[in-house]
Amino acid sequence: MRIKISVIIPVFNAEPYLAKCIESLLNQTVHECEFIFINDGSVDNSVSVIERYKQIDARVVLLEQYNQGVSAARNKGLQAAKGDYIGFVDADDYIEADMYESLYHTALKEDCDIVLSNFESEIDGHAVLTAYPFPVNQVLNKAYISQEVLPFFIKSDELNTACNKLYRRSLLQDQGVQFPLQVALGEDGVFNMAAFSHADRFVYMDYTGYHYREIIGxxxxxxxxxxxxxxxxxxxxxxxxxxxxxxxxxxxxxxxxxxxxxxxxxxxxxxxxxxxxxxxxxxxxxxxxxxxxxxxxxxxxxxxxxxxxxxxxxxxxxxxxxxxxxxxxxxxxxxxxxxxxx
Structure with missing residues (x-):
C-alpha cells in the first residue's frame, strides 16, 4: 500500500485521552495512512493502549524512546515516516474523520508544500476557534509567505502549532527541517518558521478538523x-x-x-x-x-x-x-x- 499520509503522535502518560485520539485517527476517511506513535518513556498504561489498537489495525506503528521530550519524539517519527505528506497530532487531542482527506485533497489539487487549517480549543469548558487573516482557498506563493506569513510568526503564537497543518515530506527531508532540541518553549514555532521559509506554495483552508484539549487546570x-x-x-x-x-x-x-x-x-x-x-x-x-x-x-x-x-x-x-x-x-x-x- 502506498502511504499518502504519515501522522506522528508523541506520547507521554496520555492514557486517559489516548483511546479517543487513536479512534479518531483510525476513523479517517482516507485509508492510506500510517500512524506513528512514539512512546517517550510513559510510566502509565499508554503503551498497552497503543499495543491493543496495533493488534487491530496494522497502520498503527509504535516506536520507543526514553523520555527525551516531544521534539526528539517528533524527529524520530519524521525519520521513520514514509508518507507523501506528514501531519502531527498530540496524544490528548482528537480530529474529525475527514480532516486528513480534506487537507490531502487540497495538497494534491494545488500541488502545495503546506496546507493550513483552523483548529478548535476546549478551554474552561468553552470552544474557542483559532482562524487566520490569510486569503482562503488560494495558492499563496513564496512572496506572500515572506511578506505576510513569516512576520506573523514573529508577532503572534497563534500559527505555531504543527497539528493543524499538512507538510510535504520531501520538503522537510530535503531541507533538513526538524524540531529543535533543548527548547523550553516554541519548538513548534521554530519548526514552522523553517518549513514555511522553504515552502514555495501553501493554501489556507477555512476548515476546522483539529480539536485541542486543554487539560483541566x-x-x-x-x-x-x-x-x-x-x-x-x-x-x-x-x-x-x-x-x-x-x-x-x-x-x-x-x-x-x-x-x-x-x-x-x-x-x-x-x-x-x-x-x-x-x-x-x-x-x-x-x-x-x-x-x-x-x-x-x-x-x-x-x-x-x-x-x-x-x-x-x-x-x-x-x-x-x-x-x-x-x-x-x-x-x-x-x-x-x-x-x-x-
Missing part, C-alpha cells in the same frame, strides 16, 4: 514549575534564523517582537490572577509586579500602543492602561470582572 496547576513570562522573555530575546534578517529589517523584527511580548503579557495576567490553591495571592501579585515592571515590557509598551491602538477593544484598552501604569490592583479587578462576565 493545567496552566494554573503548573504555574510554579513553568514560568510563562520568563519563557516569553526567552522568545523575545531569541536570535531569529538568518533568512529572516534577509527578509525583514531589524526595526521590523523588533516591532513584531514587541507586539508578541505585550500580547503575551495581556494573556498571562489572566493566568497569574486566576484563583488557584497552588499559588497564594501574595505570590500572584509578585508575579504580576515582576512582569509589568520588566524592562523589556516597559520598552515594548509604546510600540504596542502605536501599532495596535486602532484594533483594541474597550476591555483591552483598560487592561493596557493598568499595565502601563504598573497597577496590579487595577489588573486584579479588571481580570476578575472579565471572569465574571465570561
Amino acid at each position: 493545567s496552566a494554573t496547576r503548573n504555574i510554579i514549575q513553568k514560568d510563562y513570562f520568563q519563557r516569553a522573555l526567552d522568545v523575545y530575546h531569541v536570535e531569529l534564523p538568518s533568512h529572516f534578517k534577509a527578509i525583514l529589517a531589524e526595526e521590523s523584527i523588533s516591532r513584531l517582537k514587541a507586539i508578541k511580548l505585550i500580547h503575551n503579557v495581556m494573556a498571562y495576567v489572566h493566568i497569574y490572577f486566576k484563583p488557584t490553591a497552588s499559588l497564594s495571592v501574595s505570590k500572584q501579585i509578585q508575579y504580576i509586579q515582576t512582569m509589568i515592571g520588566a524592562e523589556e515590557v516597559r520598552k515594548a509598551l509604546p510600540i504596542y500602543k502605536k501599532e495596535m491602538k486602532l484594533t483594541l477593544n474597550r476591555y483591552q484598552k483598560v487592561l493596557l492602561y493598568f499595565i502601563s501604569n504598573r497597577s496590579w490592583i487595577g489588573i486584579y479587578f479588571i481580570t476578575a470582572y472579565s471572569r465574571f462576565r465570561n
Whole structure:
C-alpha cells in the first residue's frame, strides 16, 4: 500500500485521552495512512493502549524512546515516516474523520508544500476557534509567505502549532527541517518558521478538523514549575534564523517582537490572577509586579500602543492602561470582572 499520509503522535502518560485520539485517527476517511506513535518513556498504561489498537489495525506503528521530550519524539517519527505528506497530532487531542482527506485533497489539487487549517480549543469548558487573516482557498506563493506569513510568526503564537497543518515530506527531508532540541518553549514555532521559509506554495483552508484539549487546570496547576513570562522573555530575546534578517529589517523584527511580548503579557495576567490553591495571592501579585515592571515590557509598551491602538477593544484598552501604569490592583479587578462576565 502506498502511504499518502504519515501522522506522528508523541506520547507521554496520555492514557486517559489516548483511546479517543487513536479512534479518531483510525476513523479517517482516507485509508492510506500510517500512524506513528512514539512512546517517550510513559510510566502509565499508554503503551498497552497503543499495543491493543496495533493488534487491530496494522497502520498503527509504535516506536520507543526514553523520555527525551516531544521534539526528539517528533524527529524520530519524521525519520521513520514514509508518507507523501506528514501531519502531527498530540496524544490528548482528537480530529474529525475527514480532516486528513480534506487537507490531502487540497495538497494534491494545488500541488502545495503546506496546507493550513483552523483548529478548535476546549478551554474552561468553552470552544474557542483559532482562524487566520490569510486569503482562503488560494495558492499563496513564496512572496506572500515572506511578506505576510513569516512576520506573523514573529508577532503572534497563534500559527505555531504543527497539528493543524499538512507538510510535504520531501520538503522537510530535503531541507533538513526538524524540531529543535533543548527548547523550553516554541519548538513548534521554530519548526514552522523553517518549513514555511522553504515552502514555495501553501493554501489556507477555512476548515476546522483539529480539536485541542486543554487539560483541566493545567496552566494554573503548573504555574510554579513553568514560568510563562520568563519563557516569553526567552522568545523575545531569541536570535531569529538568518533568512529572516534577509527578509525583514531589524526595526521590523523588533516591532513584531514587541507586539508578541505585550500580547503575551495581556494573556498571562489572566493566568497569574486566576484563583488557584497552588499559588497564594501574595505570590500572584509578585508575579504580576515582576512582569509589568520588566524592562523589556516597559520598552515594548509604546510600540504596542502605536501599532495596535486602532484594533483594541474597550476591555483591552483598560487592561493596557493598568499595565502601563504598573497597577496590579487595577489588573486584579479588571481580570476578575472579565471572569465574571465570561
